[in-house]
Amino acid sequence: MSRPLRVIFAGTPDFAAESLAALLASRHDVVAAYTQPDRPAGRGRKLTPSPVKALALEHGLPVFQPATLKAPEAQAELARHEADIMVVVAYGLILPRALLAIPPLGCLNVHASLLPRWRGAAPIQRAIEAGDEESGVTIMQMDAGLDTGDMLLVRRTPISATTTGGELHDRLASLGGQAIVEALDALAGEGLDATPQPEAGVTHAAKLSKVEAELDFRRPAGELAARVRAFNPWPVAWCALGDDRLRLLMARAASPAPGEAPEPPGTLLSHGPDALRIACGEAGEQVLEVTRAQLPGGKPLAVSELLKARAERLAPGIRLGHIDEEATP
Incomplete structure (x- = not known):
């Protein structure tokens, strides 16, 4: 069996925490967690850590919360982890091109849609709203575009006439955790074939609003x-x-x-x-x-x-x- 990979994880909400939990339970070595700065929450507007931060601290991981990754010092700090790969799940910060090239195996994204359909911020809800009969997760090799990178692994799940946004969110979060571990296992061994996204079928999942x-x-x-x-x-x-x-x-x-x-x-x-x-x-x-x-x-x-x-x-x-x-x- 090939050696475990050293992984930097970047994510923020509950959806991302599912992938982090799966990686922590895998044979791979998560060496650092990046997440959004603490935000005010609740009626008291108390600063509250993200679900990813809470899980990372529970497991003794070093946590980094830069306001941006564009600064050279932030990129140098990330490079010091000497990770093989970076896994990004609903992080909320733009990764500059220079940062994408730091890990030898690049940066992978767990995206909650069957790319190229529903690139963007709200793929789960837009799939249900549009009447799609299925959704899924795509493990994507990140590039400088918005969800435009090559696809490494796809896992599908049906959408029924009673599926809610919350139910599909939870199902895809679990599926994403399984898929990213499967992808890292393959990359640590014989590798994965990268498939460019087709130009046909591209749709954009606009951010939800009240x-x-x-x-x-x-x-x-x-x-x-x-x-x-x-x-x-x-x-x-x-x-x-x-x-x-x-x-x-x-x-x-x-x-x-x-x-x-x-x-x-x-x-x-x-x-x-x-x-x-x-x-x-x-x-x-x-x-x-x-x-x-x-x-x-x-x-x-x-x-x-x-x-x-x-x-x-x-x-x-x-x-x-x-x-x-x-x-x-």
């Missing part, structure tokens, strides 16, 4: 259901309920009931046994069925439980969302 979480019920039911699932648990899809917000956590597209006349988009229709039924589409001719939701000040609940407790707030005929008065009949 603004886009507000639903427009004039949109098709399938599109809205996918967005609800993609944005669970963050930023969480919502709609106006009077002066409050109703948070929508699980939904599906459905057909109107037999003989049911179209209502203006956003109208609450007669309830199903386990769902709020909301008219949607340009003419209100489609139906969005919401099966899990959260009222202001309440807990996330299955709609069957929500209706038992607060049915008066969700009576059929109520209009949800911000109503365009000029377009209202």
Whole structure:
């Protein structure tokens, strides 16, 4: 068996901590962890270490938190670790070209998509939002572009009609940890073939924003259901309920009931046994069925439980969302 590799790890959130945990449990030697500086968190805005930092300290790893890696002194410090390779997972800092060349085996990235589809910041949520039937992780040899490097290893997983952003995140985080260990094992032995990314099929996964979480019920039911699932648990899809917000956590597209006349988009229709039924589409001719939701000040609940407790707030005929008065009949 070939010798274990000396590894520098760079990452910040929970997704990255899964890969670090897998590397720490492997035969390879993680010699340093790089992560974002501590950030204020919680109501008290107390400086809080990243999940990667917390795990690294738990295992006695030296932790480095530079504000940038562009400075020559930061690059010199990284070179002093004499690592064979650097593994980067959701780090949040740009790696300059000069730094990419420091480890003899370069820098590998664990990316949460099937490249070249969904390069960028939010590949997990964008895959669900777009109705993709599968996702996965790609182990990529990093270059100076944005997620443009050669692919070394790909692992796939299906996306079902009930998969949420949180569920896919956790599944891909685990898959990424397995894949990066497999990749390092191969590189320490016979190596891996590098496959250039095809030019066809490139898409960009734009960063999520809270603004886009507000639903427009004039949109098709399938599109809205996918967005609800993609944005669970963050930023969480919502709609106006009077002066409050109703948070929508699980939904599906459905057909109107037999003989049911179209209502203006956003109208609450007669309830199903386990769902709020909301008219949607340009003419209100489609139906969005919401099966899990959260009222202001309440807990996330299955709609069957929500209706038992607060049915008066969700009576059929109520209009949800911000109503365009000029377009209202």
